[in-house]
Amino acid sequence: MEWVFLAIGAGHCVAHVVEGDGSLTVDQLTRAVAAAAQASPGMRLVRRGRQWVDSGTAPAVEVLDTTGGLLGAPALQRPLDPRRQACEVLLAPGPRSTVVFRAFHGITDGRGLLLWAADVFRVLRGEEPLGADSRLNDDELVRGLDRPGGLPPAQPNPGLEWPPLLGRRSPGSSGVLWRRRTVDGRHPAATAKVAAALARTHGEGRGRFFVPVDLRRHRPELRSTASLARAVQLAVEPGDGWQQAQRRLLSLLAADAELAPQFPDSILRTPLPVLRLVNAGIDLLAARKDRYNSLAYLSHQGAVDLADFEAGEFRATAVYPLGTTGPGSPLEVNLLERPGRTEVTVAWHDGPGKAERADAVLDTIEEALSPREHRQWAGNRTARPLPDTRSVVELFREQVERTPERIALSGPEGDVSYAQLSRRADAVAAALRERGVGPGDVVGLLAGRTVASIAAVWGVLRAGACYLPLDTRHPDARITDLLTDADCTYCLVEQPYDTRECVRSGCKPLLLDELADAAAPEDWQDVVPAPEDLAYVIYTSGSTGRPKGVQIEHRNLANYVHWGTRAFDVDADTRLPLLTSPSFDVTGTSVYLPLLAGGRVILMPDDPTHLSLRRLLADSGANALNLTPSHLDLIGQLDLSPTGYRTVIVIGEQLRVEVAARAQRMFGPDCRIINEYGPTEATIGCTAHTFDPARDGELAVVPIGLPADNTTVHLLDADGRFVAPGETGEMYLGGAQLARGYLGRPDLDRERFVHLADGTRVYRTGDLARLLPSGEIECVGRIDDQVKVRGHRVEPAEVAQALEEHPAVDRAVVVARPRAGQPGKALYGYALTNSAVRPEELTAHLAAVLPPYMVPAAITTLTELPYTVSGKIDTKALPDPHAAATDAPAPMDPTEQAVADIWARTLGTDGSRLDPQSDFHHLGGDSVSLLGMLAAVCRELLTSSQEAVFMDKLPTILVAPTVAHVAALARAARS
Structure with missing residues (x-):
């Protein structure tokens, strides 16, 4: 009124x-x-x-x-x-x-x-x-409330005693000044925190604040646009913290203090001109005395959902209030929350110097809500000029010209010099350019860890295009989907994969073997990419049921290359094996870093086994490794003492201290065991920590260290607030290595690539971490169901959707469960079926459409799914997939019993549950632990000459990994 x-x-x-x-x-x-x-x-x-x-x-x-x-x-x-x-x-x-x-x-x-x-x-x-x-005004609403005991007594007349926070008003000023600040997070007791901070900083420890209260809280069913706010007077006394202010405010609200009469009824009968003169006089008196009725008006206007302010192509990025001024009123502070943000605005009379003073008040408010020590971690001071601003294409061309005869690649195909590799790359680039391929085009690449594959990578980049690396072990359906989603017109293919259906459906294959003998034109010139041009696209598992393509630009890759080269001591003497799949982004470390430093890449076409890894460590001449913790664990089980190794880079999963310590003993004290961390969206790796047995020995997992050059890590809680050192928060990554986004998925970009309040673009990892007392980061888990399998991210929802595509399955659930006696988790599927179907058939169905690492260790068919009272699937009530073991296992011969004993140790399970038909994968084993099991079988049951014969049968073991089958192959190798 x-x-x-x-x-x-x-x-x-x-x-x-x-x-x-x-x-x-x-x-x-x-x-x-x-x-x-x-x-x-x-x-x-x-x-x-x-x-x-x-x-x-x-x-x-x-x-x-x-x-x-x-x-x-x-x-x-x-x-x-x-x-x-x-x-x-x-x-x-x-x-x-x-x-x-x-x-x-x-x-x-x-x-x-x-x-x-x-x-x-x-x-x-x-x-x-x-x-x-509703046509109710505030007086009518209050009078209509059925409140026992009547209305609270009127609040005392505040008087004009408080100095203005922004300094004396300018004579005759009529304009309104607004200033705005966006603070990360939603903050409980924000009004009390602001009041206490303003009183402490600007009121010598005390202050009075008017806090408007929405009368709609007394009539929740009321939809009204009327002015239904009345203020309570909140006092802050010397020595009060925000907790005391909050208790006082809650007491006022509990007593419904806002319902107190604001002024006598007689005032309503006063002529309007007289009332306006009175108000004008109050305002003039306040300006002359430089005193007001409180330190500030503090108005918290609740929370909004930005989705309520979207329409068509318009999507709201911010909603914030602009406050008012009244007679004799001081500065007004308005707060409005939205997911992950608190908008703060101040309003007062404009004048010289007021904007600067308003910013100082906003500084005080921001510090009260989000302390600087939480926001500005010293580890994020990573700014470092690149030693060279040219692209990897230009740097590689220069390296070739500088050392043409130096060996670039070595492996089963022999040694390949930089000049030879460059000629093959030029042939690929020329073939692509002849077909009109250039910047903005995505070219598929289906090849193994071979010379042709490396040449193809550089050829695509020299043509100005970007490449999509594909895994030859993935089923045709999966590869076809990725090529289609990326809109690939061409796919570079290596024999014998050119006969596969996936490269002939909607995509034109170019045979790398034929391009090997071709020659580029003598006047060939590389297409020099712009920093924002795409270098490659790599697909990761998607929580929506669809894989998503991560777009990495040349500037992202350049920053990683320069940082990695320095952080991992890569130079012309580096000899780094290529162990991982081309479709795994960590492969970039093995491909780019050595070749841009004049070093050598050692090709290992076969998938890693204990035999191939033993040959690699002993005979290849490698002096560095880049691999996953699972493979490092497998190497640690070998009875070897490799020499000459300078660096072992571990990435893809949590690195357990026991695995790192064993590797340190194995490779010697002069070898650096480096734990690297980074999702695909942040270009291979963006933090690193060198393992220190003395300092890290008491931890369970090795820290992931400090951010890379020109990158940042921010830890925020579920409400978007920066956490205090030592507290757990979700990692948000920022900086020069942040991907462009997901290919053709603006919905996911908005969800995962977000902005902090200061405008910094960051990627939400879903990984939980905390700062250790050492000032480094320790990764402690996930906020969701995502699981790492052999370094690959897997979203169980994508696996469940693929399982539901089987005609016998009505509903599917896939969960990640700890593996008995082993680190990490394995996937397990549960299918609600509409007809009889064997789990083996469902497994075969998934194997035909998903990569091997995404196929569950076991699938259980159910007649009904358990639900919680809230209607969600009760994952804790799902049956134990290993509980189906027979009470009386079938008898085993001595070889089978020996194999079963090895399985029990490897899987950490009860050996009495095993019988000849026990399946290694169904017991929770994955491919890496299977290799460890086979290494133990070779070590304990076979001689060195028998070992090679046994391991030649690896493909058949993967098809049927049962105790009986492994024992039969061991017996055959001995005979």
Whole structure:
């Protein structure tokens, strides 16, 4: 009611700003405003004397000129005359549109205006407005409450005793100053924290604050746009922290203090001109005395969902309030929350120096909500100029010209010099350019760890295109899907994979073997990529059921190469084996770093086994390794003492201290065991830590260390707040190695590639971590169901969706469970079936469409799925997939018993449960632990000459890994 008595002025308006990506037009907005106002007549009110009446005219929509910045726009200073128009909507159109909703405070408050603004966007989306047809004002609402004991006593007259936080008002100032700050996170007790901080910093430890309270809390069913806010007086005394202020505020709310009478009824009978003179006098007196009724008005306007302010191609990126000024009132602070953010704005009378003072107040508020020591971790001071700004294409060409005869690749195919590798790459590049392939094109690559594959990588990059590495072990259906999703016109293929159906369906294969003898034109020139051009696309598992392609740009790759070269001491003497699949992004470490430093890549075409790894460590001449913790664990089980190794880089999974310590003993004290961390979205690796047995020995897992050059790591809690050192938070990665995003998936980009409050673009990893006392990062788990299998990310939802594509399956659930007696987890599937089907058939179905590492260790068929009371599948009630072991296992011969004993040790399971038909994978074993089991079989049951014969049968073992089958092959090898 007090707003009725005010003179007309811009400061007496409430406003909300909606900023977003995407365009809106005046015509669209005008139609939506009219429909929303029809459903909420309170937004069409005008004043006739002492009465508010429905004008029947929708608020006007006008174009907003933001040339000088939004908060300085002249239209925001324009008074709204409630006798003619009490509400308006302003639009700053463009690819990033801004909408401002303004209304005279006499007809609405902040929450009411938000309610109506959401209705406008509801209409823009083609939905019906919810409307707000209540005609109650605040006095009528209060009088209608059935409150035992009557209303609380009136609050004391505050008087004018508090100095202004922004300094003395300038004589004659009429404009309103607004300043804004966005703070990361949503903050409990934010009002109390702000009050305590402002009192401590600007009020010598004490202060009074007016805190508006939404009267709608007493009538939750009420939909009203009316001005229904009344303030309580919150006192902060010397020595009070925010906890004391919060208790005092909660006590006021518990006593319904906002319902107290604001002024005697007789004042309503005072003529309006007299009331306006009184208010003007109060305001003039406050300005002259430089004293106000409190230190600040603190208005927390609740929370919004940005999805409520989206329509068509327009997606809101921020919603924030612009506050008001009243007679004798001080600075107004407004808070508004949205997921992961708190918007803070201040409003007061404009004047010289006020903006700087307002920013200082915002600094105080931000520090109270989000302490600087939490936001600014010393480990993120990683800025470092690149030693060379050229692309990897240019750097490799220069390396070839500098050392043409040096050996670049070695392996079963023999040694290949830099010049030979470069000629083959030129042939690939020329063939692609002849076919019109260039920047922006994605070229598939289906090849093994061979010379042709490495040449193809450099050839695609020299053509200016980007490559999509594919795993030859993946089923045709999977490869076809990836080639189609990436819109590949061409796929470079190595024999014998050219006969596979996947490269002939919708994609033109180019045979690498034929290009090996071709020659590029003598005047061939590399296409020099721009920093923002794509270098490669790699697919990872998707929680939506679809794999997603991560787009890595040349600038991302360049930063990683320069950091990795320095961090891992890669130079011309480095000889680094290529052990991982080309479709695994960590392969980039083995391909790029040695070749750009003049070193050598040692090719290992066969999948790693204990035999091939033993030959590699003993005979290849390698002096560095790049591998997963699982493979390092397997190497640690070999009875070897390799010499000459300088660096072992481990990435892809958590590195357990016991595995690192065993590797340190094995490779010697002069070899650095480096634990590298990084999701595909941050270009291979973005943190690293060198294992220290003395310092890390008491930990369970090896820390992931500190960020790479020009990269950052931020730890935020579930509400988006920066956590304190030592507390656990989700890792958000930023900096130069952050991927462009997901190929053709803007929905996932918005979900995973987000921005911090200061505008920093970051990637949400889903990995949980904390800062150790040493100042380094320790990764401690996941926030979701994602699991790592042999270094690959797997989303169980994608596996479940593939399982549901079998006609006998109505519903499927895939969960990750700890493996008995082993580190890490394995996947287990549960299928609700509509007809008889054997688990083996379902496993075969998945093997035909998914990579091997995504096929569950066991699939259990069910007649019903267990649910929690909330209607979700109760994963804890799903049956134990290993509980089906027979009570009386079939007898085993001596060889089978010996194999079973090895299995029991390898899997950490009860050997009495095993029988000849026990399946290694169904017991929770994965491919790496299977290799460890086979190594133990060779070591304990076979001689060295028999070992090779036995391991030649590895493909048949993978098809049927049972005790009986492994024992039979062992007997055959002995004979």
